[in-house]
Amino acid sequence: MEGSIELVPKENIQKLPETAPLSLVEKAWISGFLAGIMEYAEAGRPFPSIPKWAPISPVARQWAEEFIFNLLSFPQAELQKEEESSRANHSTIKIFFGSQTGNAEELAKRMGRKLQSVKFPVSVIDLADFKSVDLTKESYAIFFISTFGEGEPPDNAREFWEYLSSSEAPRLENLQYALLALGDSAYPDFCQAGKNVDKRLEELGAKRIYPRIDCDVDYEESASKWIDSVLEILPRSLQISDQSKQAFSVETKGEGQKVSVPLTSKKVSVPQPPFNKQNPFPSRVLENRRLTLMGSEKETRHLELSLEGSDLSYLPGDAVGVFPTNWPVLVQEIIETLGYTGEEIVPTPSGENVPLREALYRHYEINSILDDFPKKGIGALELVKNLRSLSPRYYSIACSPKLYEMEVHLTVVVVRYIQHGRWRRGICSNFLAEASPKVPIPIFIRSNPNFRIPSDPDAPMIMIGPGTGIAPFRAFLQERMAIGAKGKNWLFFGEQHRSTDFFYQEELEDFLKEGVLTRLDTAFSRDQSYKIYVQHRMLENAQDFWGWLQEGAYVYVCGDAHRMAKDVDAALHRICETAGGLSKEKAQEYVQNLRSSKRYLRDVY
Ligand SMILES: Cc1cc2nc3c(=O)[nH]c(=O)nc-3n(C[C@H](O)[C@H](O)[C@H](O)COP(=O)(O)OP(=O)(O)OC[C@H]3O[C@@H](n4cnc5c(N)ncnc54)[C@H](O)[C@@H]3O)c2cc1C
Ligand SMILES: Cc1cc2nc3c(=O)[nH]c(=O)nc-3n(C[C@H](O)[C@H](O)[C@H](O)COP(=O)(O)O)c2cc1C
Structure with a gap:
């Protein structure tokens, strides 16, 4: 029993089952031995077998050896063998993502982690790599697909869609699937790519095990509920028992590499960064200057935001998500035009009760309110029911962390135009244009593994x-x-x-x-x-x-x-x-x- 290993967390290892055929002394000794193994593993050293002199009976020794063997995930070679055999019986749930800017990918990975945490064998796969899987032999597939262009699939799913929609596409009678479509209802072809794939899978004989959901820009809550519901209906028989010797892996393909994570490994619980979309970092503006010169028809600006104290990191190709607030002048105009006081209590999209003024300032998209409701007459509650929640905007990061580890630079064109005789201001670009060092900007990093410099430094x-x-x-x-x-x-x-x-x-x-x-x-x-x-x-x-x-x-x-x-x-x-x-x-x-x-x-x- 020698080798380099991955271990379950210490607290699990030391909990020996009540039913173990061990005396109290044996239990104490084996617990101590397991804790010792943990330290060996953490130091990357091979772990020892139970010493001959251990004060335990032969029955206890045999039990302990089996127990340890079952608890450990296998070294890489073993893992691959198991993975291959799991592929062979196709009981691994495949989670595919078609994603341009990372939302669908993030949801797919989130579902992967969730399934994994309740011991479903699962692989998360970029649809660009769909050929690595034979769909005709798969039992369960979950799809997360966004829509781009005008109702088109994202770049990484184009080839898959060409294949699936062609007359050569195979029958998929064995396949049971569920599909989450991501889109933006402001586009005429809302979630079209997801809808197309869903329809085509059905035509090819695949069985939908849960209704498709078409998620709009404020998809967090509905997507989470959908993921939980799909998880509920997946057959429990697929789950791997704790005592099983099988070690499956979650694969995620990003950054051009395949990462295999043993199910029972400590690596499974990837620590979440303290600041993320749910908990944005209040960043300080270090610089905010105009790039375009006097006489230009556009206002394009260069912003530098501080990451100091955030623990956030990024790579070239990533974007920053910014949560803006609305223009207070427009908030006031809406309140006055529609005859409110601003103190009316209304729910936010997440169900919290706040005064209307606060809701309009911070929580909802308000730019079209006066077009849709030009006169008094709509109650405050009714009004907010008709509004979309204020979503973050994304901006490509314009600097390298090699030069600016504690900063992100943005290049922002300020959106201003006239429509129906009124001046319109893009919410976030104007918010950023007017940002000063005094007011923190809530941001998070959105990784974009599909947009990276070549790994080969010599490639043009x-x-x-x-x-x-x-x-x-x-x-x-x-x-x-x-x-x-x-x-x-x-x-x-x-x-x-x-x-x-x-x-x-x-x-x-x-x-x-x-x-x-x-x-x-x-x-x-x-x-x-x-x-x-x-x-x-x-x-x-x-x-x-x-x-x-x-x-x-x-x-x-x-x-x-x-x-x-x-x-x-x-x-x-x-x-x-x-x-x-x-x-x-x-x-x-x-x-x-x-x-x-x-x-x-x-x-x-
Ligand atoms: C991955 C990604 C990266 C991005 N990177 C950048 C970046 O580096 N720099 C950058 O400046 N932006 C970038 N954007 C765009 C950015 O996220 C915002 O969409 C943009 O700043 C507008 O947001 P806003 O809140 O100011 O405007 P909003 O309030 O969202 O208003 C924009 C809307 O106004 C309407 N509109 C705009 N102009 C007109 C017009 N002339 N006539 C009629 N209607 C009009 C359109 O419906 C448009 O959708 C990126 C977007 C994505 C998805
Ligand atoms: C350039 C562009 C075009 C888009 N076209 C559509 C569209 O035609 N239909 C739609 O429903 N959503 C459309 N969207 C919205 C995206 O599908 C939505 O932002 C989604 O959350 C992106 O997911 P992803 O990050 O996984 O690609 C578009 C977004 C952009 C930026």
């Missing part, structure tokens, strides 16, 4: 980031500079006017001088009589672009999803056709391969 990167899309690329370049990566870097940046909107110009020129940035191509759309955008610059340089792709370049796109990302995608296909000499179909295949090999990554919004 092509970054397409017009407007605020440049933010993560500032972080990428800082990171590559800090680690001394040798890979070539090519940035496409675009805005309206060179003279007023070329933000981070000096820094980018320094990157060029230092050789961190190999190429910088800019597109200033309104500096000439016709419009020039980043996709035009890509096409002008099609031959070089294709050459970089042949050298293994990673292509990153960040920024506007509505027009830019689509136009850039079309340009990429065009480059494959013109410079690469591929047919339309082959170009599509080529781009799909880039996507599935995670060399075409997008963070678009």
